[in-house]
Amino acid sequence: MSEHHDHDHPHEPIAGDGVPAAARAQALEELLVEKGIVSRTEVREEIDWLVSRSPADGARLVARAWVDPEFKQRLLADAREAALELGLDPGPSPVVLAVENTEAVHHMVVCTLCSCYPRALLGPPPDWYKSLPYRSRAVSDPRGVLTEFGVELDEDVELRVLDSTANIRYLVVPRRPSGTEELDEEELAALVTRDSMIGVSRPAVPA
Amino acid sequence: MDRAVHDRGGWPTDAPIDRSEHDLADWELLTDALAHVLAGKGLMNVDELRRGIESMPPDEYEQASYYERWLYSIETILTEKGVLAPGELNA
Amino acid sequence: MTYRVGQRVRIAARPHEGHHRTPAYCKGKTGRIERIHASFPNPETRAYGEDGLPEQRLYSVGFNPGDFRVSVDIYEHWLEDAE
Numbered sequence A: 001m002s003e004h005h006d007h008d009h010p011h012e013p014i015a016g017d018g019v020p021a022a023a024r025a026q027a028l029e030e031l032l033v034e035k036g037i038v039s040r041t042e043v044r045e046e047i048d049w050l051v052s053r054s055p056a057d058g059a060r061l062v063a064r065a066w067v068d069p070e071f072k073q074r075l076l077a078d079a080r081e082a083a084l085e086l087g088l089d090p091g092p093s094p095v096v097l098a099v100e101n102t103e104a105v106h107h108m109v110v111c112t113l114c115s116c117y118p119r120a121l122l123g124p125p126p127d128w129y130k131s132l133p134y135r136s137r138a139v140s141d142p143r144g145v146l147t148e149f150g151v152e153l154d155e156d157v158e159l160r161v162l163d164s165t166a167n168i169r170y171l172v173v174p175r176r177p178s179g180t181e182e183l184d185e186e187e188l189a190a191l192v193t194r195d196s197m198i199g200v201s202r203p204a205v206p207a
Numbered sequence B: 001m002d003r004a005v006h007d008r009g010g011w012p013t014d015a016p017i018d019r020s021e022h023d024l025a026d027w028e029l030l031t032d033a034l035a036h037v038l039a040g041k042g043l044m045n046v047d048e049l050r051r052g053i054e055s056m057p058p059d060e061y062e063q064a065s066y067y068e069r070w071l072y073s074i075e076t077i078l079t080e081k082g083v084l085a086p087g088e089l090n091a
Numbered sequence C: 001m002t003y004r005v006g007q008r009v010r011i012a013a014r015p016h017e018g019h020h021r022t023p024a025y026c027k028g029k030t031g032r033i034e035r036i037h038a039s040f041p042n043p044e045t046r047a048y049g050e051d052g053l054p055e056q057r058l059y060s061v062g063f064n065p066g067d068f069r070v071s072v073d074i075y076e077h078w079l080e081d082a083e
Helices: A023-033 A040-052 A055-066 A069-077 A079-085 A132-137 A141-146 A185-189 A194-197 B024-041 B046-054 B056-062 B065-078
Strands: A015-017 A094-098 A105-110 A156-161 A168-173 C006-011 C030-040 C057-065 C071-073 C080-081
Touching: A023 A040, A023 B024, A023 B065, A040 B024, A055 A069, A055 A079, A055 A168, A055 A185, A055 A194, A069 A079, A069 A094, A069 A168, A079 A094, A094 A105, A105 A141, A105 A168, A132 A141, A141 A156, A168 A194, B024 B046, B024 B065, B046 B065, C006 C057
Parallel strands: A094 A168, A105 A156, A156 C071
Antiparallel strands: C006 C030, C006 C080, C030 C057, C057 C071
């Protein structure tokens, strides 16, 4: 496993009985391996899959939808199938639902109960997505949340907050920025940020 | 209506959203992976994982980091099922 | 399925001990069915080691808490007709 320094943590994480979480997690793995319940290989393979996930996959779906209206319809109808069509791994979630931002509607995604997120297509969720303030305010003051993220919506744009409380994982298809007519699909994908696919940001604009 | 500590939608708060991010530490990836491998083997499903997280004492839930909650839950559920003996992780 | 798209429904406000996926801020709210999702094993029983069968239909329900809309995924047994 690669070296990793969690120097971003202000304290040593404690998971129970004063034992730092890192030591506890390692002890748990050792115990489960000793008991023959899991194998180190299985664990390593799962870690490999987790670290292979990134928002680049989601961005490819969005970029293709921007250039190909029929693909966009397929994406909105069944995002899992659309991902497979591009050779992407939609992950184990039973249903991934792509929702489209338009000039009339802006979508924002939250999981108020925990942290449900289309991880296979976006990579791990950012800390703020899992945070208590986001989970609280996304459904009580979403315009205030968007303002914090630097997004102001026109007043006539409906703001729709999707709370992923069950088996559905949501992916936002943001609006294609203007001035991008000359860009190819790869260049378009580079504009599609993770945050724009959560709905707290707009895509980048071309330089 | 009373609500459990994990049920945060609309929970009164003035807290700003801290947008700083951190790469997952090795132990966090490990914890995540263990939960998924256990689920794949039918030993602990995602609903049990969530239920275990929700069973944390409220102040511990609020103080714990995200993967500390997962670790607590895995330990709780596996102990409940007799896969781990109580306190076996402390030995 | 019991409900159709566009139907006015109320999200039940009953207390529930133990794991369930109907958030407190949604309980008692009236809204409309926006989507009919698939059926899934019931997390309320699956969380306690049972198989979660029979599966429960999941719906996306929309309501307006303020100057925005919330679409939340709710299981059928938490919904009531409000037409």
